[in-house]
Amino acid sequence: xxxxxxxxxxxxxxxxxxxxxxxxxxxxxxxxxxxxxxxxxxxxxxxxxxxxxxxxxxxxxxxxxxxxxxxxxxxxxxxxxxxxxxxxxxxxxxxxxxxxxxxxxxxxxxxxxxxxxxxxxxxxxxxxxxxxxxxxxxxxxxxxxxxxxxxxxxxxxxxxxxxxxxxxxxxxxxxxxxxxxxxxxxxxxxxxxxxxxxxxxxxxxxxxxxxxxxxxxxxxxxxxxxxxxxxxxxxxxxxxxxxxxxxxxxxxxxxxxxxxxxxxxxxxxxxxxxxxxxxxxxxxxxxxxxxxxxxxxxxxxxxxxxxxxxxxxxxxxxxxxxxxxxxxxxxxxxxxxxxxxxxxxxxxxxxxxxxxxx
Amino acid sequence: xxxxxxxxxxxxxxxxxxxxxxxxxxxxxxxxxxxxxxxxxxxxxxxxxxxxxxxxxxxxxxxxxxxxxxxxxxxxxxxxxxxxxxxxxxxxxxxxxxxxxxxxxxxxxxxxxxxxxxxxxxxxxxxxxxxxxxxxxxxxxxxxxxxxxxxxxxxxxxxxxxxxxxxxxxxxxxxxxxxxxxxxxxxxxxxxxxxxxxxxxxxxxxxxxxxxxxxxxxxxxxxxxxxxxxxxxxxxxxxxxxxxxxxxxxxxxxxxxxxxxxxxxxxxxxxxxxxxxxxxxxxxxxxxxxxxxxxxxxxxxxxxxxxxxxxxxxxxxxxxxxxxxxxxxxxxxxxxxxxxxxxxxxxxxxxxxxxxxx
Numbered sequence: 001x002x003x004x005x006x007x008x009x010x011x012x013x014x015x016x017x018x019x020x021x022x023x024x025x026x027x028x029x030x031x032x033x034x035x036x037x038x039x040x041x042x043x044x045x046x047x048x049x050x051x052x053x054x055x056x057x058x059x060x061x062x063x064x065x066x067x068x069x070x071x072x073x074x075x076x077x078x079x080x081x082x083x084x085x086x087x088x089x090x091x092x093x094x095x096x097x098x099x100x101x102x103x104x105x106x107x108x109x110x111x112x113x114x115x116x117x118x119x120x121x122x123x124x125x126x127x128x129x130x131x132x133x134x135x136x137x138x139x140x141x142x143x144x145x146x147x148x149x150x151x152x153x154x155x156x157x158x159x160x161x162x163x164x165x166x167x168x169x170x171x172x173x174x175x176x177x178x179x180x181x182x183x184x185x186x187x188x189x190x191x192x193x194x195x196x197x198x199x200x201x202x203x204x205x206x207x208x209x210x211x212x213x214x215x216x217x218x219x220x221x222x223x224x225x226x227x228x229x230x231x232x233x234x235x236x237x238x239x240x241x242x243x244x245x246x247x248x249x250x251x252x253x254x255x256x257x258x259x260x261x262x263x264x265x266x267x268x269x270x271x272x273x274x275x276x277x278x279x280x281x282x283x284x285x286x287x288x289x290x291x292x293x294x295x296x297x298x299x300x301x302x303x304x305x306x307x308x309x310x311x312x313x314x315x316x317x318x319x320x321x322x323x324x325x326x327x328x329x330x331x332x333x334x335x336x337x338x339x340x341x342x343x344x345x346x347x348x349x350x351x352x353x354x355x356x357x358x
Numbered sequence: 359x360x361x362x363x364x365x366x367x368x369x370x371x372x373x374x375x376x377x378x379x380x381x382x383x384x385x386x387x388x389x390x391x392x393x394x395x396x397x398x399x400x401x402x403x404x405x406x407x408x409x410x411x412x413x414x415x416x417x418x419x420x421x422x423x424x425x426x427x428x429x430x431x432x433x434x435x436x437x438x439x440x441x442x443x444x445x446x447x448x449x450x451x452x453x454x455x456x457x458x459x460x461x462x463x464x465x466x467x468x469x470x471x472x473x474x475x476x477x478x479x480x481x482x483x484x485x486x487x488x489x490x491x492x493x494x495x496x497x498x499x500x501x502x503x504x505x506x507x508x509x510x511x512x513x514x515x516x517x518x519x520x521x522x523x524x525x526x527x528x529x530x531x532x533x534x535x536x537x538x539x540x541x542x543x544x545x546x547x548x549x550x551x552x553x554x555x556x557x558x559x560x561x562x563x564x565x566x567x568x569x570x571x572x573x574x575x576x577x578x579x580x581x582x583x584x585x586x587x588x589x590x591x592x593x594x595x596x597x598x599x600x601x602x603x604x605x606x607x608x609x610x611x612x613x614x615x616x617x618x619x620x621x622x623x624x625x626x627x628x629x630x631x632x633x634x635x636x637x638x639x640x641x642x643x644x645x646x647x648x649x650x651x652x653x654x655x656x657x658x659x660x661x662x663x664x665x666x667x668x669x670x671x672x673x674x675x676x677x678x679x680x681x682x683x684x685x686x687x688x689x690x691x692x693x694x695x696x697x698x699x700x701x702x703x704x705x706x707x708x709x710x711x712x713x714x715x716x
Binding site for chain 2: 015016296298300301309311312313314315316317318319320322324326329330331332333334335337338339341342344345348349352354357
């Protein structure tokens with residue numbers, strides 16, 4: 001069994017900590033390990049490092065190698081450009097087939113937080129059995145805690161039986177990010193899960209699905225496959241990627257395929273998608289303040305704030321619900337609930353002559 | 359004519375910029391000159407540097423000398439400890455009498471901001487004439503712009519005539535800091551001015567008043583006077599100060615004397631008493647944001663904030679009415695209207711083992 005960790009994201013919403021050279025998964029935002037280190041640590045008891053592949057961009061490969069000394073260099077797969085998840089998964093499947101023929105692969109985002117690793121591993125293990133025996137595309141669904149509009153949703157159909165980790169279901173539909181009324185209805189119905197972006201399947205199953213639903217991608221993968229292990233490989237990948245459409249595995253395959261199952265992943269999950277999300281999962285004091293990264297903070301009539309300031313003493317006076325993030329050259333002060341707009345700051349920095357802060 | 363600049367304050371409310379070793383008047387908070395440099399610059403056209411005395415504590419004397427190279431070293435008068443304004447003024451009066459016998463002295467706070475220097479000088483000049491001819495204790499009153507409870511007030515009596523700078527009035531009463539309803543009544547009446555802490559009088563006039571209303575202080579000043587210019591001077595000052603009560607000139611003399619006059623000082627004044635006060639007098643952009651000290655700031659849906667961050671890029675996202683002050687080792691984030699509580703932070707730092715931030 002293989003793990004494929006997708007580490008192509010930029011994570012601009014964690015500016016000013018995330019930078020062009022340091023995307024979110026390379027940051028120690030949640031603990032003293034980086035998020036990708038935690039991701040590897042978490043899956044290691046089930047899948048040996050030599051079977052953990054990481055797909056990333058050229059810019060971040062060297063940082064990854066440094067952060068993950070236990071992962072063989074050959075397991076770092078470089079995409080010449082980001083084309084969303086479908087090409088990334090297809091490329092990883094090729095590598096696995098080359099090494100081991102047909103095998104189960106667990107596709108894992110590099111930058112999520114999980115509370116209960118033991119339960120998580122149990123579910124991945126069960127999902128692998130299901131993927132193997134049923135020739136299925138298995139997804140992990142997260143029970144919604146609220147009508148989030150930032151996630152895709154998975155609608156479950158009939159129960160398909162019991163597995164050691166609980167019930168699993170045939171998938172009725174896969175939905176893109178909904179608007180608020182839709183999300184509220186999803187949550188009310190009790191039949192929807194958040195799409196965690198974790199997938200488990202055999203390489204043969206996903207390649208067959210790509211052949212059927214994404215024939216252009218399949219054709220590109222064939223070209224890459226012929227060049228693999230030859231001096232032409234890198235150039236072939238570059239050429240093929242240039243012509244590929246950006247498309248997610250959800251939209252390209254999961255929404256269309258019929259052999260899709262969902263296992264509810266009740267292990268405490270966060271996509272840590274923003275400073276607000278981090279604020280929510282962080283331990284708080286009696287006033288609802290969270291001080292992370294060893295920050296020295298003194299407060300006077302202040303509540304509900306997240307502070308990351310490893311270098312400086314921070315004094316909060318009469319403030320409510322702020323996110324304060326201090327780095328070597330930049331300082332973010334953001335109202336709770338507005339951290340999606342941090343992306344706009346990054347956009348504005350790009351537009352202005354302030355690229356050094358990117 | 360002499361100027362006596364009182365530079366004994368600590369200015370804890372400007373933490374984290376003001377520190378034990380750098381009180382407010384030594385900071386370049388308003389312009390690229392420090393506040394005391396501005397105070398000296400402002401009065402210089404009327405009073406030569408050799409007639410400008412500065413009263414301060416031992417801790418800050420060397421910084422003062424560095425910042426004010428045009429002021430003769432002998433003009434820096436050191437108080438061994440702070441005992442409020444009455445002893446400070448008495449000590450300065452002794453020094454002036456020693457040099458020039460009876461002379462007019464203008465007592466000026468070291469840490470206020472004034473918009474119109476020309477008008478200011480005209481009023482000080484006129485006040486000096488009045489102090490000289492009428493043997494009067496002359497104060498400068500500021501027309502209130504609101505019911506401030508942080509200032510003392512001066513109640514004017516009958517008009518005493520016209521001077522080149524406008525009308526002047528006999529003082530009916532001097533009031534300590536009022537509560538809000540009282541302050542509101544003061545403002546409504548139209549008869550009250552803020553007490554700017556600027557006083558103009560002859561040395562003989564103030565020494566007579568101290569003799570009458572503060573006999574203990576007068577006795578102490580006599581002892582110092584006998585030691586002045588001898589090797590015993592420093593020790594005499596130390597001994598006398600040890601026994602002195604802390605008392606303000608307002609409470610000790612002005613409230614009790616009868617020959618007190620007020621000249622309205624219509625020159626644009628602020629005591630710059632807090633970050634809020636600074637925020638008010640700072641130039642703002644279209645969203646009411648003020649960026650001082652060369653701060654590089656980028657905003658997204660943010661308004662009404664003051665930012666001082668000369669070292670770092672600051673991004674404000676969705677925040678309103680904040681005061682953000684960044685220094686080498688500390689960061690203050692304070693809600694507008696709460697900057698009086700910055701004092702409490704300093705108090706808390708004293709109480710905890712965080713003295714390095716004081």
